[in-house]
Amino acid sequence: MRDSPDAFTASLETEEAHLVEKWQERIQQGVVVFCASAGCDVGFAWVVRRGDAVTLGLWVSPEHRCRGIGAALLDAAIQWARGVGARRVSLNVADGNDAAMRLYQRMGFQRTGAIAALPPPREHLSKHQFALDL
Template sequence: MPVPCIRHATPDDEDGLGRLDRETWSTAHAVTPPPRQPYEPFFRPRSGPRDHLVAELDGRLVGYIRLGFPTELASNAHVRQIRGLAVSEEARGKGVGRALLRAAVEDARRQGARRITLRVLGHNTTARKLYESEGFVVEGVQPEEFHLDGVYVDDVLMGRPL
């Protein structure tokens, strides 16, 4: 099985990441509406290329992870938060999500963070198992925080020390 190449995103990744975001959108993991068609910018002022790691397999962009700050408070600057993770359908089950997650943990550590956190929907058992296998633990649950496809869904808060 080929090993994914993980690198920091560049401005040239905008179109590919936008396409990946549209193709992978699902209420299994997203609480926001689907990205608008035909095109909505992927990079934003508070979430640019430097905040993303991308995965490539055989030279094709197949995944990304977005790392940011949970708040803008100086007293919270020692924490990084995973603010998005997507893997293309054809790359699932090939270690891409795990490689991105590990790279994000290392990136946060290099930035001087002491903790890394994330939020995951309660019904997203695949993602929750991945996070748990990489040392994340449930630190809180907000019951029925979201209403998606006619169902109330928990928001699960997870974290781990670095």
């Protein structure tokens, strides 16, 4: 989050302030995390299942982008969602994260039209929802 704050819909300060509570909540919701590692932080995808829908988050370190890691993590998350019987995968993308938007569209995601402002201190940005029907 420190390297690419606009890739996230939450701020680093918000995440750090509620780190333990957020991960406890995610664990209770049945979060699945897919990681990529090469001796350092390369990337991760996390998914939360809610009924027949899955919410997804994805991050790849700046120095490892454009190498297919995001697509591989995204594909693993989609395959997991299919395996548990999910009917839809959704995610949010912050304004200006055009590379992520292109990746998601290439993988079959479409804009839903839902747009919301990010919380302070990033209220000047919006998040756009994308979804993939399985």
